[in-house]
Each structure stands twice: as C-alpha cells, then as structure tokens.
Amino acid sequence: MAVDMTAPDGHPADPGSWLLNRIDTREHRLTCQIEQTQTEIDTLTARLGELSEQVEHLRITRKTLIFLAEEDPAPAEPLAAPAVPDHPAYQQILPVFGEAGASLRARDVAMALDLPLTRNDIQNLRAKLKRLADRGILVKTEPGLFTQPRP
The missing domain is CATH 1.20.5 (Single alpha-helices involved in coiled-coils or other helix-helix interfaces)
Structure with missing residues (x-):
C-alpha cells in the first residue's frame, strides 16, 4: 500500500x-x-x-x-379504669346503662331511676352524664345521647 x-x-x-x-x-x-x-x-x-x-x-x-421484629415488646400496661365520682347519683346511673345495653338520653335515665321529670332535674342529670362522658366512663354518640364504651 x-x-x-x-x-x-x-x-x-x-x-x-x-x-x-x-x-x-x-x-x-x-x-x-x-x-x-x-x-x-x-x-x-x-x-x-x-x-x-x-x-x-x-x-x-x-x-x-x-x-424491631426480634425485639421483645414491652408488656402493655393495662389501662386504668376511669374513676367514677364518689357521689351516689353516679353509682345509680351506671347500672341503668348496663341494663339498657343501648344509648340513652337524660330523660330515659331519669325515668329508669324514677326521678321527677322536671326540666331542672333532667338538666342536672344531663350534666352528670356529660361529666361521665368527659371522664371516658360514658360515650356521647350524638348530642344528648350517651352509651357505655365498647371494650
């Protein structure tokens, strides 16, 4: 080339x-x-x-x-039950919900406890139900309607 x-x-x-x-x-x-x-x-x-x-x-x-999978989970501490106020009225209210097994209004609870159905008495009972709901002892499912919490 x-x-x-x-x-x-x-x-x-x-x-x-x-x-x-x-x-x-x-x-x-x-x-x-x-x-x-x-x-x-x-x-x-x-x-x-x-x-x-x-x-x-x-x-x-x-x-x-x-x-995380191998780690032993710490035993869950049982939740302490909410403290029910000492007043006897609260001690009378809770069995009504246990027997009813359903949601109740203040008027229903008053009738079950044979309380007078005056406006003032129902308002006082409603205040007690709200207090129990605030403490987690009862649950407010809708305005004016209360029930026991599910386990």
Whole structure:
C-alpha cells in the first residue's frame, strides 16, 4: 500500500513533517476518545454512587425491621379504669346503662331511676352524664345521647 506524502500545496512533503502531522492527527483523535471515555466514567461513577446509596438505605431499613421484629415488646400496661365520682347519683346511673345495653338520653335515665321529670332535674342529670362522658366512663354518640364504651 502506497502512502501519499504530498503536502497540501501538491509538492512532495518533508518526510519528518509528514510523520509529525500524522502523529498530531492521531494524538488529537486519541485525546478526544480519552475525553469522551472520561465523561462516560464520570457519569457511571455518579450513577454507581447513587445506586450504592440506595442499597445502603435498604440495608439499614432491613436491619431496623429485623431489630424491631426480634425485639421483645414491652408488656402493655393495662389501662386504668376511669374513676367514677364518689357521689351516689353516679353509682345509680351506671347500672341503668348496663341494663339498657343501648344509648340513652337524660330523660330515659331519669325515668329508669324514677326521678321527677322536671326540666331542672333532667338538666342536672344531663350534666352528670356529660361529666361521665368527659371522664371516658360514658360515650356521647350524638348530642344528648350517651352509651357505655365498647371494650
């Protein structure tokens, strides 16, 4: 295979210059390839870092879940029953709800206790039912309607 050693002006080129030009061209191409390869390496290195971080997060999550699954749960302390006020009226009200097994209004409780059905007496009884609801002994299911909480 014959190598063309002519200069751009058509005259025979100096063999030393011709070789240096070929070396320069080859060096330029290799430098471009190095830069492209380095860019690819940088991109892949960044991606590798991201993937490694995600794997590490999964490992930490796995360790945490295994630890929590193996950990002996502390025995749950039983909830203390809410304290019923000492007044005898409260002691009379609660059995009415136990026997009824349903939601009751103040008027229903007054009738069950054979109390007078005056407005004032029903208002006083309603205040006591609200107090029991505030303490968690009764539950107010809707305005004026009370029941015992479900276990």
